[in-house]
Amino acid sequence: MSTIGALYQQSMLKHPYGYALYEPESTKTLKPGSCGYLTELGQLTPLIGEDQALINLGDASSLSRNGLTPFEQFYRGPTDKRAWGPKICGQVKQRKVELDIGAGLIPAGIPADVGALYRYSNEGGFGAILMTQSPVTKEFVYGATAFRVWCKENSRTILRRWPDVRERGLVIVTSTYATDFAMLNAWTDTAKEFSVGFRAGVVGIGELGPSCTWYTAKGESGWVSVAAGEVDEKKVVFFGGLCFRYRRMGAILPSSHAFSAFPVEKAKFRAGDPYAKEFQTVDEGEDGLYEVMVTAEEHGEMIDLPGNEEGNDEYDDF
Template sequence: MGGDLSERYRTAMRPHRAFGYALYEPVPYARLFPGVLGYLDEKRQWHPLLDLTKRSIFNIVRGEAVEPETYTSFLIPVGKTPDSRFWGPRVSSKHSETEVKLEAEADALALGLQATVGGAIEYQSRVDFGAILMCDDAVVAEGFDVRDPFLAWIKKNSAALLAEFPDLQKHGIYIPTWTYSAAETHINAWEGVEHKIVLGFQVGATGVGNVGPGTSWSRGRASNGWSHYLDGKRVVFFSGVKVKYGMFGPREEVEKKWRGQPSDKFLVHRLSDEDDGELESSLAEMEVLGDDYDVAMKRNGY
């Protein structure tokens, strides 16, 4: 899908921003994992470039280890043991929830639900865009508890990275340090306030008030628009670090604008492509994705 829809999905899933960047199209874990360096293009498609978790940094594009002198060495931090939890539906902001009364099995069947469901909830967006994320299996949380080593490495190697991968000048660098992934993922995103999604649930006692961590959920077949990802482990959220770059220009002018502040910015220097070979600079800015991811971990028992 286009970048506009992907960005609208990310914005709409802001209630869950503690998990990091929300991916409208979940990315296979083999391509997006803690410690991989890459970028998101204008359509929000993920492009992995370097694997920093290997003993020798691995160039994914070329399929080979990089030459030792290309970048400074990187000592990968110790990762946290993966943990998993079952999630209920993750719904976009500004939506309404209405309990659907099921008087008989026929009511459930009419909604495309199994006759055995204990209850149903109808979701509807109050604005012109809405979305629901459902993971039928356990969501695995894994990654690194630290980010500074990755930022420090990018800072040292930005000039070399931009020389080898020019697209990073436009799109910036991302390094996921924490991911949330599942093997059975379903996403529904829609435009307009008329669209409604009905989900059935099964708990020990019926009623919305009893919906909790032990609840199992099902999608009504009458609710269209679902995208299903059932081909293996895919990342639905990731947090980590990002560095974006300004345009290169005369070193003196760029340094004058920088003035050494704030601390989340730094200068990148390179030789000009012009015949004069003058040194030019770019102002880079560091950003943290999912800055409060530790809050999400505690909230969900990780």
């Protein structure tokens, strides 16, 4: 059975920002260029080098100290700040409460002068809502192909030094969305209803428009809040990037036994085709050498270098 963290991460993929973190991470450890793998809880565990430093493609010294090749196309994009409303997923329904018929509809804990009141509910199954304080700051690096090429060059070293990647896959972070303060509520297999009041006077239907201040009703359970506590720190609520899945194929046999090996699936990602999303590498286990098929999955925005954007219009789902 999937954990609530994994359900949250998978359900939030409906939004165009990548992976959602059930426990938001600090921007001091999770940033564009970070490498790691996702756990069953939906959290990103970073790759840590022999010197106890985090592996980051933007830090050439962390790569060289751990036997990894340099990454020479690390181009940062401009920082982008935005305001957005609640992000909901699962079987949650949203309903606006008309306040002009009386303040008696406003639950305890929510000020009587709120600009808008919304109720969220479901009748069972999984549901979640994420609230973020404005502004939400987006940091990103350009490109996707260069990251796939680097992974192809270094997969054998990565599998040897960080064996958890064999089962978990490798994540290379290319974008983050972070805030100073966030609240989330997630639950499974139960009916639930709760209210949120917004100070903003104008909010849209669907996912709400920008609001800097919100209030939750007193006594409604399940809310978890996180706040940045250090200077120049924020909490990452979404991150985008590439996830490389490793699938063991056939054993590499001595040449005299080559014809007895079952066929290995052809790789699409070869030197002459860097835009394809599969390649082969070699992994060495206790029982010998194996061919491994690696497939790259993109989640979140993968932004081309300026001048190469084709049909890459950015949008927000306010």
